[in-house]
Amino acid sequence: MNKLFPAPALLLAAAAFPLLLSCDDDDAPDTDTAGPPTSVASLRFIGEKLVPFKQDYQGTTLGGFSGIDYRPDNNSYYLMCDDPANLQPVRYYTANLAFDASSFTGITFTGVTTIKRPDGSNFPSVAADRNNVIDPEGIRYDAATKHIIWSSEGVRNVAVTPAVLTNPFLREANLDGTHVAEFALPPIFQMKATDNGSRSNGSFEGMSISPGGKFLFTAQEEPIYEDGPRAAFGVTSTTRIVKYDKATRQVVGQYAYKLDAVHKEPVPSTQFQLNGVVEVLALSETKLLVMERSFAVGATPDYLVRIYEIDLAAATDVSSVAGLQSATYTPVTKRLVLDLATTGIARVDNLEGMTFGPKLANGHYSLIMVSDDNFGASQISQFLAFEVMP
Template sequence: MKKYPLFLGILMLFFIFSCSTTRKTANTGKDFGQLKLIGQYNVPFNFPYKGTLTGGLSGIDYDAAAGQYYLICDDRSALNPARFYTAKLYFSDKSFDSVQFTAVTTLLQPNGNAYPNSKTNAALTPDPEALRYNAKKHCLVWSSEGERIVNEKDTIVTNPGVYEITTDGRYIDAFSLPAQFRMQATENGPRRNGVFEGLGFTPGYKYTYVSLEEPRYEDGPRADIRDTTAYTRIIKYNSATRQPVAQYAYKLEPVAFPATPPNAFKVNGISDIMVLSDKKMLTIERSFSTGVKDCTIKVFITDLTGATDISRVNSLQTDTHFKPATKSLLLDFSSLGKYIDNIEGVTFGPVLPNGHQSLVFVADNNFSPLEENQFFVFEIVP
């Protein structure tokens, strides 16, 4: 979603390193750890790279074999064709030195063409938000939020989607879209800019989880400054068949601050997930209120164990007999004492020279000079 106009945390992790897939993974366990901030790096505003403007970095994933990061850009082909970048991040257990872009790749439609911008064909314009690298299949999976514009001049309704592509951007296939997540001109289904913001694979890549940023219309109101019991959804897919196998309810925190003026835009939702095991994941909740410069970013350890499969539940307002996922706060970025922007991506990075795992976050600046393309690197201290 676009933003409109603990320095220490407890992390229950143990590390599993897979030689067969080269993916660095972690499961929650009984061992406690702490998050220690190594450093921060900001990419300059509108930094030019190979004929494109960098910015809008909305998802990040690490390819351990190549030692590189994939970064999806949420430019809706307005500045340059929809795309993703690869980059190198240079850091140790003591400092974070720089980010170097190494390639830019255009996302391609099934017909092999680049995606058009909204002026050319709004119905085909994507809204890229999340990206993950599947080291087992050597391919990428990315998500689009679609579009929903309903006013006196236009009605543009485009479904969100999750797509599997090659590492050079060519379309392979789409994940099946459950009927509950089809965009509609009426106030049904997903809200605009509140759809597929996060995704991740279970260890071994058997399942793919996809998170909805905000509640569907049928599932109740959006998060507000008071606890409004705002529930969004997490979808579980079979990665091989790309078919959904379950859905789970996730309760959002209230919006952190009132907006100024009071009726101005404010939001809280899931901006990304990082899957830890078959049942556990990190969830990032990003709260923003007009009139407040910072975003409020909270990271939770979320557990789906015992949560109800709500695939057949159309409305979480009318059918309240379900058990949502449980969650516990891992990190509140406000504890860092720094300006925190629109963090929308998280990934495990490499093992540090001291043997500890790294954790990397990226913020989307929405191509605004008032916002920042931030990278934060943490060390996970056992």
């Protein structure tokens, strides 16, 4: 089946996962939202919930939560799983979250849906067909069409023969997971066997639909080869925010975004490190929240996540610029909203998803973040709830 809905929903209960709040709770979030805030002054931490490692849900493995989006009309959340069909078919989940301005009390998973290829078949696993494997990452619910839009970062592996070169993509799908359409991919973002185009695991990770639904934003997680080296300890880099016309599915703008350096030196210094844009969340047709996630093997802490508010209004459209290293342009402006290291959260893990939720009883919006545990026992699947301070 393409879509599985359980006869009861899986409730993460007991001491760590209490029952959902009832609908008549005076402190429950207000689901009658008119749209997201147009600016975010700061974020106040409300609470955290964890999903147990490799929890089973309807024959699938929970984890790998790389994207989240809120659907106001039924108070539900869409969650992308980044399993590339190695455990089970490529899929997304739906869930309900229970929180108010003072506490985060529960997560209930309510459905799992297999996402299909354009021909209606399932995506293959790496073992079955490495040349057609994908890297699912982001998800948004489009209220105008009642479809989802989702992303894959693509796959580039030049260490094998023939080289694996699977392009990143943005696709639109029905809620049952069947394919609808694909957004245009500029040649500059294609995977190539030479050091050109997108880096593997560094392309379209997050995305967001602008208020009013006219535009879709995404970002290159890391720089394309032509735009310069990756971020490292003591080394900043430049990547691109990409703006699509949602109706035509064509790119209408690209903007340079200055990434921070990696927060710590890996241990030893030759080990893996990165910093990149893992999520964007539109505030208007020119303003977005950006989630930058930095990681360094062996460092303490190993992850650092910062939320920035950015503005494209005065930035140069670099769509026609083949490489940014020697180009002259004005990048987007960025303002720090939150460094999650300052929240007191015991462990900030591999956060990759972010969405506005419903309004709280005081009229302020909520914001939810989610982490991708990479299906690894040393990591956690964490959901974090915040109050948006205007």
